[in-house]
Amino acid sequence: MDNNIRIEVKDVNFYYGKKSALQNVSMDIKKNKITAIIGPSGCGKSTLIRLFNRMNELIPNTKMEGTINLDGENIYSSKIDVVEVRRQIGMVFQKPNPFPKSIFENVAYGLRVNGIKDKKYIREKVEKSLKNAAIWEEVKNRLFDNALGLSGGQQQRLCIARALAVEPEVLLMDEPCSALDPTSTRKIEELVLDLKKKYTIVIVTHNMQQAARIADYTAFFMMGDLIEYDITDKIFTKPSKKVTEDYITGRFG
Amino acid sequence: MIKKEKIYKYLFASLAFASLVFLVGITIVLFKEGLPIFKEVGFFEFLGGKYWYPTYEPADFGILPLVLGSFAVTGGALFICVPLGVGSALYINEIASQRQKTILKPLIEILAGVPSIVYGFFGMVVVAPFLQKALGLPVGQTAFTGSLMLGIMATPTVCSISEDALSFVPKSFRYASFATGANRWQTLTKVIIPSAGSGISTAIILGMSRAVGETMTVLMVTGGAAVIPHTLFQPVRTMTATIAAEMGETVLGSSHYHALFAIGLILFFITLVFNIIAELISRRFRIKLGLGR
Numbered sequence: 001m002d003n004n005i006r007i008e009v010k011d012v013n014f015y016y017g018k019k020s021a022l023q024n025v026s027m028d029i030k031k032n033k034i035t036a037i038i039g040p041s042g043c044g045k046s047t048l049i050r051l052f053n054r055m056n057e058l059i060p061n062t063k064m065e066g067t068i069n070l071d072g073e074n075i076y077s078s079k080i081d082v083v084e085v086r087r088q089i090g091m092v093f094q095k096p097n098p099f100p101k102s103i104f105e106n107v108a109y110g111l112r113v114n115g116i117k118d119k120k121y122i123r124e125k126v127e128k129s130l131k132n133a134a135i136w137e138e139v140k141n142r143l144f145d146n147a148l149g150l151s152g153g154q155q156q157r158l159c160i161a162r163a164l165a166v167e168p169e170v171l172l173m174d175e176p177c178s179a180l181d182p183t184s185t186r187k188i189e190e191l192v193l194d195l196k197k198k199y200t201i202v203i204v205t206h207n208m209q210q211a212a213r214i215a216d217y218t219a220f221f222m223m224g225d226l227i228e229y230d231i232t233d234k235i236f237t238k239p240s241k242k243v244t245e246d247y248i249t250g251r252f253g
Numbered sequence: 254m255i256k257k258e259k260i261y262k263y264l265f266a267s268l269a270f271a272s273l274v275f276l277v278g279i280t281i282v283l284f285k286e287g288l289p290i291f292k293e294v295g296f297f298e299f300l301g302g303k304y305w306y307p308t309y310e311p312a313d314f315g316i317l318p319l320v321l322g323s324f325a326v327t328g329g330a331l332f333i334c335v336p337l338g339v340g341s342a343l344y345i346n347e348i349a350s351q352r353q354k355t356i357l358k359p360l361i362e363i364l365a366g367v368p369s370i371v372y373g374f375f376g377m378v379v380v381a382p383f384l385q386k387a388l389g390l391p392v393g394q395t396a397f398t399g400s401l402m403l404g405i406m407a408t409p410t411v412c413s414i415s416e417d418a419l420s421f422v423p424k425s426f427r428y429a430s431f432a433t434g435a436n437r438w439q440t441l442t443k444v445i446i447p448s449a450g451s452g453i454s455t456a457i458i459l460g461m462s463r464a465v466g467e468t469m470t471v472l473m474v475t476g477g478a479a480v481i482p483h484t485l486f487q488p489v490r491t492m493t494a495t496i497a498a499e500m501g502e503t504v505l506g507s508s509h510y511h512a513l514f515a516i517g518l519i520l521f522f523i524t525l526v527f528n529i530i531a532e533l534i535s536r537r538f539r540i541k542l543g544l545g546r
Contacts, residue, residue, distance in 0.1 A: 053432060060351070087434030097425035100448055110433035113443065159429070166434055 006031045006170060006200045007052060012066035014047055014056070014224075021047045022224045025066075029170075029217075034192060034201045036215030036232065038208060040252070043221040045204040046094075049172045052202065053089040054082050070170070087114060090163030091172045095179050096155035098147035098162070103130075103139050106147045106158055110166035125165055133161035134191045153184025160191065164199075171195065173203040177210065189214050208248055212236050220244050283521055287514035290314065299515065305479040305490075307499065307509040314512045316519075318481045322489035325482045326399040326471055330464040333404020335457055338411025342456075345412075346419040347441060358416070365409035373473030376402040381474055390486055394476035397485040402470050407460035414459060418452020418538070419445065451538035455531040462527035466520065468493035492516050 007029035014022040022044045029035050037045045050056045051068060054075065067074045075085045087110075098106050107126040116122060126143075130136040135157040139150070147158055156176055163171060173192070177185040192201060193214055205211050211218050212232060219229040220239075228235060228244045239245045246252060290299065294314045302315015345357050376398055384401075385393030422445050430440040446453070468491075476488020477498065490498075496513050503509045 055428060055432065058428065058431060083434050083436050086432055091428075091432040093425060093428060093432075095425060097423070097429045099426055099429065099444055109430070109435075109443070113430075113433065113435035113439045162429070162433060 004031050008069040010067045015063045017061050025226045027229050031200050033216040034196050035217045036211035037204045037219050038211050039221035044224040045221055046174050049202055053086050087166050088168050089170045090168035092159050092176045094175045096159050098155050098158050102144045103147045104143040107161050107165050129161040129165040132164050133157045153180050170200045175204050283518045287518040290511035290515045318479045319492045319495050323491040325396040327464045329400025329485050330403035334407040334411050334460050337408045339415050341412045342415035346416055361409050361412050369469040372402050373470040376474035394474055395486050396489040399471045399475035403464040407464045410463050411456045411460040414456035415453045418449040422448045451534045455535040458527050458531040462524045466524050468497050472497050492520050
């Protein structure tokens with residue numbers, strides 16, 4: 001198989017109760033690239049990335065068909081430990097959701113739940129993760145303050161640090177900037193561009209300029225169908241489908 | 254039209270303030286009828302006295318045995334209602350299916366609606382003889398029997414308030430925890446319970462305040478001996494049971510009468526303190542989770 005593929009989605013269908021949310025989706029997510037997923041509300045973007053770390057299983061009454069491979073291995077196989085999948089695939093949510101704990105403990109959380117006890121290691125890892133998430137300078141003097149005292153943008157970068165601390169291979173971001181102001185958004189975008197050196201990033205976004213600015217590949221979804229998936233430049237300059245063009249030129253959505 | 258609106262405004266305002274009037278009224282009466290005892294017995298002598306012989310000549314008005322009786326029964330009740338109440342709240346909130354939830358929660362709340370006399374009756378006729386036999390005690394009516402009954406009575410309070418606290422924990426905390434590779438148990442113990450912690454403490458304190466103030470059941474099942482308890486397995490008499498049992502036989506305006514009111518006054522302060530603490534903690538809880546005041 002192609003060594004540059006990290007996640008392979010094959011013939012995936014997904015249902016909330018009887019309602020279909022994704023139909024026959026197949027796509028490959030490339031290693032160390034940023035893949036943006038765009039489309040109108042309710043098109044299945046968030047649903048799709050929640051399938052990548054099996055968060056869909058926390059919602060009752062849902063059904064998934066098809067396979068999703070991470071580095072060639074089906075993460076939905078019965079032999080796979082879901083906790084292990086979630087450790088390898090980190091996630092950042094739409095609204096910043098730090099725990100009501102200290103900044104330090106938020107980042108250390110993933111290490112602790114994975115059984116790491118070495119205090120020195122945890123301290124170093126927390127510092128490194130906060131640096132990687134470009135928030136270290138702002139919080140280094142108040143690591144033991146409650147994380148809820150940070151601004152929205154800082155909270156979101158803290159959540160990124162929390163996800164990075166367990167060294168995932170893939171980072172899923174579900175509209176990470178939708179609750180943030182333009183300055184914080186710019187910071188997160190710069191950060192994401194920097195992170196792709198080490199991680200494979202899948203980002204769901206409502207903001208088409210954001211996709212155009214940072215993504216290498218862009219997938220356009222509508223009503224649960226993958227309409228078009230290509231290099232970002234091509235999607236935004238010469239889309240092959242009429243609906244894609246209508247959407248990106250703002251004719252609907 | 255304007256006049257009519259004013260009438261409504263004052264009507265509802267007076268309804269809203271009615272409970273305040275009752276509270277003030279009760280407080281005034283408690284003070285007026287309770288304070289005179291301290292002309293005869295010093296406050297600390299009253300609170301710390303080891304003997305309660307209100308009808309002897311001269312009488313002894315020491316309520317320490319009653320206070321300790323109340324605390325023994327309430328403390329024992331905590332050991333029953335905290336695991337039962339918090340445990341069932343965790344089950345209902347975290348593990349139970351939607352179907353189980355819709356059956357379990359109302360069922361537990363029905364427990365709260367059972368009249369206390371029924372608990373007392375059940376405790377006296379079924380539980381006390383059973384405990385006497387099973388544990389080989391000289392009498393079945395003990396502090397422990399009272400704790401058991403009160404514990405069961407306070408369980409619905411603890412359960413339903415804890416369950417509310419757990420359901421106030423934002424779902425996003427749970428998602429964040431799972432997404433970092435935590436399992437269910439870790440998510441529960443490291444994120445959900447600490448986040449709901451002060452809400453659960455509030456539940457426990459309110460359960461305690463319910464147990465301290467309960468009268469009928471303890472009167473029926475704890476044996477009524479006004480002596481300082483050394484174990485949970487001996488008869489005790491609580492503050493509430495003392496008032497209930499003796500008020501009918503005392504002479505209006507006598508020292509005994511004033512002493513009973515003073516006990517009521519102290520009980521009133523104990524439950525007031527519990528409720529204030531519970532309110533403070535739950536306020537902090539709502540602020541901590543960003544739910545506002």
